Amino acid sequence: MKLDLRALLAGEYRTLPVQFDLVIEQDTKNHFTGLTDIRFDTPLSVSGTITNTAGYIRMSLSLSIDYTALCARCLEDVSGSFSFDVERTVVTAKMAEDMTEDRIDELVVVEDGFLALDELLTECLELSLPFRFLCKEDCLGLCDRCGKNLNEGPCNCKKKEIDPRMEPLRRLLDEMKAEEEKEDATPDPQDENN
């Protein structure tokens, strides 16, 4: 999407409403390949304004997109809607030259009266998305032994995991049992020692 800002820059009106959809390409050729575990179910919906206040031009956009991602723990699909805002000061290339470097991030450069936003907004989406998604905050994930989804109930590995901790008690019970059997078969060893 290239917005025509010529009339806004010329001061013919103060505010330009912005409303468009941006399809996020997810093929392997573009730069948007870092997010392999997410697919977008809708285009990126973009709406907002660009306002010229006596030559100071400010772009203020709200964006949202529907996605399906994988839960980082159980690998089930997680669907949702993600929203974020983008605010930038719009400057001409000439103005950008005079800007100090630490302000460059807050700027977007208009070229020959047109503002190209696809790359900027795609980049902002990539940076705004959470690092990982969870199907729910307390997702139990998969058993790292058998791979069962533990949200659906415990697996059999769970019992085996408890076994080592119960081992001393089990051994004690075995010993007591063996001792009892021995006592039944032979006279009390305590008496012999005395």
Ligand SMILES: [Zn+2]
């Ligand atoms: Zn999950």
Ligand SMILES: [Zn+2]
């Ligand atoms: Zn298991």
